[in-house]
Amino acid sequence: MSTAGADGVLLRGIDITRRWGGLVAVNQVHIDLELGRVHAVIGTNGAGKSTLINILSGEIPPSSGRVELMGQDVTQWPQPRRARAGLGRSYQRNTIYPSFSVLENCRLAAQARFQHPWRWWQAAERCRASLASAHEAAARAGLSEVLGREAGLLSHGQKRQLEIAMCLATEPRVLLLDEPLAGMGAEETERMLALLDELRPDHAILLVEHDMDAVFRVADRITVMVNGAVIAFGPPDAVRSNPDVQTAYLGEH
Amino acid sequence: MLEGGGWLYGFTLACLIGVFGFLAALSRSRFGRALAGIRVNEQRMRATGFSTYPYKLAAFTISGSIAGLAGFLFAVKDGFVNPEMLSWHLSGSLLIMVILGGIGHLRGALIGAFAYALLQELFKSEAIFGAFARHWHLGLGITIILSVALLPKGLVGLPTLLKERLIGRVSRRAEPGATQ
Numbered sequence: 001m002s003t004a005g006a007d008g009v010l011l012r013g014i015d016i017t018r019r020w021g022g023l024v025a026v027n028q029v030h031i032d033l034e035l036g037r038v039h040a041v042i043g044t045n046g047a048g049k050s051t052l053i054n055i056l057s058g059e060i061p062p063s064s065g066r067v068e069l070m071g072q073d074v075t076q077w078p079q080p081r082r083a084r085a086g087l088g089r090s091y092q093r094n095t096i097y098p099s100f101s102v103l104e105n106c107r108l109a110a111q112a113r114f115q116h117p118w119r120w121w122q123a124a125e126r127c128r129a130s131l132a133s134a135h136e137a138a139a140r141a142g143l144s145e146v147l148g149r150e151a152g153l154l155s156h157g158q159k160r161q162l163e164i165a166m167c168l169a170t171e172p173r174v175l176l177l178d179e180p181l182a183g184m185g186a187e188e189t190e191r192m193l194a195l196l197d198e199l200r201p202d203h204a205i206l207l208v209e210h211d212m213d214a215v216f217r218v219a220d221r222i223t224v225m226v227n228g229a230v231i232a233f234g235p236p237d238a239v240r241s242n243p244d245v246q247t248a249y250l251g252e253h
Numbered sequence: 254m255l256e257g258g259g260w261l262y263g264f265t266l267a268c269l270i271g272v273f274g275f276l277a278a279l280s281r282s283r284f285g286r287a288l289a290g291i292r293v294n295e296q297r298m299r300a301t302g303f304s305t306y307p308y309k310l311a312a313f314t315i316s317g318s319i320a321g322l323a324g325f326l327f328a329v330k331d332g333f334v335n336p337e338m339l340s341w342h343l344s345g346s347l348l349i350m351v352i353l354g355g356i357g358h359l360r361g362a363l364i365g366a367f368a369y370a371l372l373q374e375l376f377k378s379e380a381i382f383g384a385f386a387r388h389w390h391l392g393l394g395i396t397i398i399l400s401v402a403l404l405p406k407g408l409v410g411l412p413t414l415l416k417e418r419l420i421g422r423v424s425r426r427a428e429p430g431a432t433q
Contacts, residue, residue: 057300083302095297097290108290112302117284117311120275124286170301 008034010204011056011087011174016065018051018228025051026062027228033174033204038196040207040215043225049208050092052225053176056206057089058082069174084112088172090163092179098152102143105151105162106134109169133169140198141165142191157188164195175199176206181214193218216240224248265326269363272319276359279315288312349397355407364408372396 011033018026026048033039041049054060056067058079066075074082083089097105110133111124125131138144141161146154151162160180167175180196181189189211196218199205209215215222215236222239224232232242239245279285290298291305298305328334346369354365376382376389376396385392404410 059296059300078304079299080302080304083300089300091297091300095294095300097293097297099293100289104286108286109301111283111286115283115287115303117282117287117308120279120282120284122283123278123281124283127283166301 008036010035010070011206012068013052013056014066014068016052016055016062016067018048018055018060019063024228026055028065029223029225029228029230031056031206031223033206034221035173035204036201037220038200038205038207038218039221039223040209040219041223041225042209042212042215046227047225048228049225050178051228053089053178053206053208057087057176080112083170083172086171086173087176088167088170088174089176090167090178090180092182094159094163096151096159096162096166098150100151101148102138102151102154102162102165103134103147106138106165106169107131109166110134110137110171112170130169133171137165137169140168141195157184157191160184160188160192161195164192168199172203174204174206178208179210180207181209181211189214261326261329265330268322268326272322273359273363276319280359284308284311353397353400353407355409358407358409361407361409368408 009032011031013029013031016026016029016031017024029048029052031039031041031052041052043049051060055062055065058067058074058077058081062075066073068074069077069082069085069087072085074085077085097108100108107124107130110130111127113133114127114130116127135144135147138147141164143158143161143165146158151159154162160182164177164180167177180192184192193214196205196207207215207219219236222232222234222236223230224239224242224245226248231248232239232245234242280289287298287303287308291303291308295305324334327338350365350369351362352365353368354363355361372393373389376392377386379386382389382392400408404414406414
């Protein structure tokens with residue numbers, strides 16, 4: 001395992017800016033994801049949260065700024081290389097493979113670290129390492145009971161859990177979670193928050209989420225974005241009492 | 254090089270078995286599973302850590318090589334090739350074979366190829382269709398359109414379709430008066 005920077009920062013975004021023509025979607029954003037902390041990013045729709053995740057995970061390049069993963073400049077790295085270096089992300093929409101079984105979804109994700117594509121004579125299931133990772137990830141996400149079920153037949157909450165399980169199967173150090181609670185019932189939300197608590201000690205987690213109650217319960221640090229720029233940052237209590245945040249965002253409740 | 258039809262037949266059959274075995278193993282391997290994932294959601298595969306371009310390039314290269322082998326066998330069979338074979342007709346009939354058999358299954362391509370060749374011979378046969386055999390394209394075309402309309406999953410999906418129909422009929426008989 002690679003080591004974190006001296007200050008425990010696993011992923012750092014430095015002065016990240018993204019322009020789409022004349023529109024500045026993300027404006028000079030600085031963000032530090034530390035080991036053992038859940039860092040939430042909140043903001044209204046169109047505030048640039050998803051764009052920020054896409055830049056950090058390498059899906060789109062920033063117009064300017066840098067991304068550092070465990071102290072190393074990865075701005076020029078393509079997304080698959082960042083993923084193999086320990087950067088996992090989940091998507092807002094379900095991106096599971098509906099016709100595969102739950103276990104196969106996880107196994108395929110785990111296979112990313114043991115690709116060996118030239119071993120064409122060996123069945124994929126024979127790779128014990130990826131199978132073990134898949135079982136462990138499914139168990140952590142609470143899917144051990146439904147390993148054999150076709151992923152497309154799962155309930156919505158279970159699909160969201162599988163989304164996280166596939167992310168965990170790659171054994172990342174940094175998790176970028178894009179609205180993991182979207183569309184979940186109260187009970188499913190509780191289970192997901194418990195999972196986040198469980199993952200916290202050995203991961204650095206970025207959480208983009210609209211459920212404010214959940215965010216203020218689970219987050220250690222909160223960044224508030226409006227129109228692409230950060231207007232507030234700090235521990236939940238400080239952010240909650242920040243007058244700028246109240247006028248810009250929370251006051252509208 | 255290969256004298257006599259029997260020789261060529263045996264050699265072609267050996268090639269078929271070899272390629273089929275190779276592809277069957279390939280699709281179960283890690284390479285094959287990764288390709289299946291890329292087909293469903295390439296973006297997710299990239300986010301998971303797969304550099305998808307080399308996978309796609311390899312798949313393209315392998316399929317090209319197999320098509321090349323088929324072309325070689327075709328040339329040996331007829332003893333010559335001409336530019337006319339580059340027209341879309343031959344490529345089109347290959348696509349029809351795959352669609353007829355069932356897309357997404359290895360055995361679908363095989364079953365489709367046999368079915369296509371058999372249907373072609375059937376409609377060409379003057380003993381069965383008499384003068385109509387001269388218009389065998391029509392009969393073949395209509396059969397293919399019908400099979401695509403009635404068997405969306407191809408011939409591979411036929412057993413499951415029949416099973417469902419049969420079970421549906423039995424269960425309808427089991428609860429008489431349910432609908433009437």
